[in-house]
Amino acid sequence: MLSYLKKAGLGISVETNGSHRKMDWWRKTCDILGDEDMITFSVDGLEDTNHIYRINARWNDIEQAMRYCAGRVAVDWKFIVFRHNEHQIDDARKLAEDIGVRRLVFKKSGRFGQEDPMTPLNKEYVGVVTRNRREIDKVMQGGMDAEDLDRNVEIAPKCRFGKDLSITAHGHFLPCSPAEPAGPSGWFYENLEHFDLRNFPIEEILASSKWQELETMWERASTAPPACREYCGVHKDYLKQYSETSRPDRPNKPQDIIAVTIGS
Template sequence: MYQYLDIKTIHLEISSKCNASCPMCARNICGGAVNPYLPLTELSLQDIKVIFPVNFLRQLNRIYMCGNHGDPIIAKDTLDIFKFFREKNSSLNLSLFTNGSAQSEDWWKELGFVLNSAHFSIDGLEDTNSIYRRGTDFKKIMQNAKSFITGGGKAVWDYIVFQHNEHQVSQAREMAEDMGFHRFVVKKTGRFYSNQKSKVKTKQVILNKKKEIEGYLKIPKNPKYKNRSLQREDELIQKYGSLEKYLNQTQIFCKVSQEKSLYVSSEAFVFPCCWTANQLYPWYFKKRSSQIWKLIEQLTEKEMNLNAKKHSIKKIVEGDFFQKLIPNSWKGKDINKDKLKVCAKTCGQEFTPFTDQFISKSS
């Protein structure tokens, strides 16, 4: 893995709180009740000043707020934190990823002045966006996006295609152009995959807070909106015997080692990436039983060894978790034992659902 001085990019989860409940997000159970294991936390400006020394900020090229469990527009200090980053390193590329459905128009305008870009996750039009972005308000999102653009920010419209919104892609693209969005990105989600069964799935249930079924999300019909890796399941089974056997064998090409990026969670835990950090609180496993906990249990102070409010990022990155435990697991032969399944699934050779979200069929 990289060294401290190599790090150029920070992926920051400023909060695990959110105004929405998307059915494929780890913060809730299929769009319903909040994940019972999840601590609802956020980092304050004061925390950020402790975690990110100015010298470190000066070595970075990019900081973006996204995360596994929360939306950055919910944290109370988000704008001030971005202003602080800008003040300490004026050339930083600053951005966030959001559902866009909170905060005032003035807040967004000011954010547009401070940030380079904001990715608005808008998966449909007024009648369909909230089927996935449950709890959001389309009119408010559009107003906020307009304010952000007026403030001088580059707005990007990220559109996840499902069966229920695939007929609206062109109309949304036109709307994005008319409104002055900088880019419109079609995303072919790789989340139609069962982590428990290591199998591709064609639909996912949507639950309400009482765990009652409200509907299903389905893979789009049009092949051009389907995730390439998910479509390769049969081919890989033919070649390796099963997807699990492929994952056992695949070599790992760690994306963040190449990008020199680092993930900081809303609890100030430092991980190489959001994917490994996302193994902390999967609601469908027993608490603290996922593979990543087996590595954390080997650290002297357990998860506190990874806490940037307690230890410097330098010390954490130079410690065993980054330099030994994670990279050593890549040499393992069994995703149910010694090889991190999340690494095999995210950064393997032939099955890369995350990367393929952005790849069109012809490329």
């Protein structure tokens, strides 16, 4: 697959947990990649902690692969910060320098619930997405009426900018993967036929009256489908932070990282 993409003239970004591959596989991969390509190793901790989240990860495989690849191509290390590994931030920086990666990126997870025991104690590593989501959860559990909900929450659809759009395993084109119905109820379930790629091309779906109906529903949090409120709802207290921390290429999606440049 990588060879095919390179022959087509594409730049490639590989993201991997680094486990369970023999060195011959990494050698072949690096032989294919060029100066414009990169590998990101998602390694969330050190030898004694990475496996807590990355179940069955093999540290020896990972470190050997990182050291080899860092000498061949551009390598970044993405480190999701949890309570069980936050004490290893400084040690990770030292190891990153020793390995020779280009950047060490500390990622603030957006998936921590209200009382999640994996949430870092250091608030610096609790990101905008997590804090916003917790406020949205409070609002939804508080039973606000529609008027209060609309005053407190706005919908900031990521799909409007061509990001997070999803094609499901059943052939439906949806705004994002969370919009895929989990059961036989809800707006998306009731309207699945309008998003069926077996009957309509993507261009027609995006230009359809049903998609326009969805756009109108996003104008108010109280009318937006629940999946849209949960995934793209922004509490009024975080509107400014969402704007300031969003990625240049992904408006409405906070970056929530601390990037440390290690090598050139």
